[in-house]
Amino acid sequence: MTDAIPPRNDDSHYARIASQLLDLRKQRLQFFNRQLFGEHGWELMLALMASPGHTTNAQHASEVLGVSPATALAQARLLVTYELATLSDSPGSWSEIPITLNKQAAAQMRACLDIPQFANPDD
Secondary structure: OOOOOOOOOOOHHHHHHHHHHHHHHHHHOOOOOOOOOOHHHHHHHHHHHHOHHHEEEHHHHHHHHOOOHHHHHHHHHHHHHOOOEEEOOOOOOHHHOEEEEOHHHHHHHHHHHOOHHHOOOOO
């Protein structure tokens, strides 16, 4: 577990972060259809982007999204329908079904996430 970040007395820091998150939500509409998915779909795409090889499984996705594995799998199927992800055969139970962000979707996510607010200050 990581150490808790001490709270700041100045709300401007939190206002800036909230503003950046709202900007990112708007930014994604330039790359993905608004009707495509709701917040769980977006969060699943972020989780896939953050995972090694852009792959996770239904169980891990459910933990990230805070939903059941069945709901996470339903969101993954929606991404598959829109050709953003693939589902592979499970090595065990259905909760282990691999979910992978496809190359085109990963490229779109890179473009979407490549906004100045989130640029690495060390670059």
